Amino acid sequence: MHSVNLLVTDRSPETAEHVNSLLRNSGIKIHVLFAKSSIEVKRALDADPPVLILYAKPEEADAPLTEVAELAAAFSVPVALYRGMDQPKKLASLLSETACFVINAEREDLLTDAVMRLITTSENERQQASQRQTLDELEHRYNLLLESARDAIAYVHEGLHVYANRAYLETLKITDDSELAGISLLEILKSEGTDLKKLLKGFGKGSFPSEPLEVQVTRPDGSEFEARLLFSPARFDGEDCTQMMLQRKDAANELAAELERMRSTDHLTQFHNRQAFADALENTMEEQSPDYVAAVLYIEPDGYEDLQDELDVASMDLLVSDLAALTRLNLDNDDLPARLNERGFAILARRPDSASLEALADKLLTAWRGHIIEIGDRAFSISCSIGLGKLGRLATNAPEVIAQARKAQAEAAENGDRFVVYRPQLTAVASIEGEQDWIERIKFALANQDFYSVQQTIVDLDGEGDQMVENTTFLRGEDNDHGPSEFLDAAARNDLAGNIDRYIIPGLLKTFAD
Incomplete structure (x- = not known):
């Protein structure tokens, strides 16, 4: 049960202590507070309004009944005079100033009965408020469903x-x-x-x-x-x-068309659902063309768990819907957005090159970062983290591409508000597992244009002979680039060196021709 307070206003705490003892002995769980002045009454009301204010015999200059009653009325808290019936004229004088309840201090049963009724009423009101909030949320959801x-x-x-x-x-x-x-x-x-x-x-x-x-x-x-x-x-x-x-x-x-749309669509965001997105991704992988680079971008809001603790269900729905609309606004018509789970969006995008895909990720980061979300009386912004998994020879099916994008997003989420491109982890070639890591990384680099070459002119100190140029091929890494001494042996052992040459040589010939 919710904690309940009772406030006693008197010139000393003795009455409050007596009331506390009486109620406790009667089996009533309530926290009895004491206030000597109107200022203390106001402080108690601001902190946690009591179910009742007992006005005993405080100094009238410190806590006038009219002032206490006005403070209580602002919080819808009843006030009761708590004193004996031996001074009827004094009692009548107080009641002529302010209308309030009267509890005979000589009848302890009257106080316990009144407090029990007020506690029951308070608990009922609290439950009704909770039920009213639940009903409002249900009505809001129903209206959204009806309208859509x-x-x-x-x-x-x-x-x-x-x-x-x-x-x-x-x-x-x-x-x-x-x-x-x-x-x-x-x-x-x-x-x-x-x-x-x-x-x-x-x-x-x-x-x-x-x-x-x-x-x-x-x-x-x-x-x-x-x-x-x-x-x-x-x-x-x-x-x-x-x-x-x-x-x-x-x-x-x-x-029939609508049923198909509903089968493949998330009702809240109007994005594709997970299964429809996976099917579309499989089709794209089968029809992949050298004319473009395709990738899956997986997006999650930063600090999602904290928002779940702060917002109710209806507000979270509004948040997700708002972020989905923002995301769609920053996509091309050919991009395919989906809601993969409660918190995550995925986008299947095709662009002329890898740099354009990374530019899309950066565009989404900027859009989320600068967007103001308004829910009720709250206004706030939220950043996101994005993982980018490219379609290519390293991914054989849709679940694998999605898993790679999610793995990259998890890495991006460590710091938040950034994107990470998935690349296989590299290890030293000291085992079969390490060799396989290099094979996968080399294949990924070939598919995603991660190899580049640097030319250096060899100068003849005697000034004679033809000019010679030394070419060195590097592999781009996440933290630093890798020279040929790191990957070339693994490439040669696995018949990949020729693939690297076929990738690099056309560029060299074009450079020399220019």
């Missing part, structure tokens, strides 16, 4: 519209719901063999048709279409009404 639903739904009362979702407005080719105001269902609906006026009157008596009603619908612009209507009882803004779902007869194909 593809089913055309309207609430009607006495033949008039009181609410219509976006799909209903689109079906009637209406841009603003205010255009529905004053339009009766009798004006837009026609039905063979059904008295619509009688049908609408029956809704108020709880009489609803058990089967869909076949109707001809006339839009405000004069165009018509055939539809089925399904009716059911509902409530809107606390009032009884009727829910009407409108289904176009020609909507079978649209429904």
Whole structure:
């Protein structure tokens, strides 16, 4: 149970101690506080409002009853005079100044009964507040679902519209719901063999048709279409009404397309879901072309766990939806975004070269960093960490590419607000495992243009003979680059040296030709 306080105002703490002992002995768990002045009363109210203020016999100059009552009223806390009945004139004088309760100090049972009732009331109010918050969150979610639903739904009362979702407005080719105001269902609906006026009157008596009603619908612009209507009882803004779902007869194909969209789409972000993204990624890997470089960018907000502790479920949904919209705004039309899990987005992107993919990651970092999120009365910004896993010979399937991007993101998240490109870890060639690490890294470098060469002119000190140039090939690493002495032996042992030459030599020839 939530901790409960009772405040005693008196010139000394003796009354508070007596009340505390009395309530404890009666089995009532309550924290009794003492206040000598109005200032102390205000301080106690600000800290944690009590269920009751007992006004005993404080110095009137320090804690006037009228002042204490005004302070208590601001926090909706009741005040009770706590004294004997031996001074009726004094009691009447106090009550003439301020209306409040009176508890006979000579009747201990009156105090215990009053405190128990107030504790019960306080606990009920706290539970009601919690239930009201839960109900508000449920209503918020329901309204979001209703507004984003593809089913055309309207609430009607006495033949008039009181609410219509976006799909209903689109079906009637209406841009603003205010255009529905004053339009009766009798004006837009026609039905063979059904008295619509009688049908609408029956809704108020709880009489609803058990089967869909076949109707001809006339839009405000004069165009018509055939539809089925399904009716059911509902409530809107606390009032009884009727829910009407409108289904176009020609909507079978649209429904099939919508079902497919729902099957492959995350409902909150409207991004692809994990399975649909993996399928699209597999197709891209099969159709990969040398004309572009493709990669998966995996994004997670920094400090997500802290936000989960601070925000309720509805606010977290708004946060994810807002970040998804921000991410989509910074993508090309051909990019494919997805929501892989509760906190992570993935993007399948294709660009002319690796530098363009890294530029996309940097663009997303900047966009997230500078975006202000407003939820309720809170406004804040949040950064992200991005892992970039490129499609190539080192990844044989979609789960592997996604895993590489997530591994790179985990590394980026160590410091936050940055991106990391996945590269296989390199180890010294002292074992079979180390040799395999170099093989994978060399293959990755060939696929991702991580080899480069440096030319140095060899000068003949005698000034005679032809000019000679020494060429040295390097492999880009995460922290520093690797010279040929580190990787060339492993490449030669595994028939990869020729691949490196075929990658480097065309560039050398072009350099010499220029």
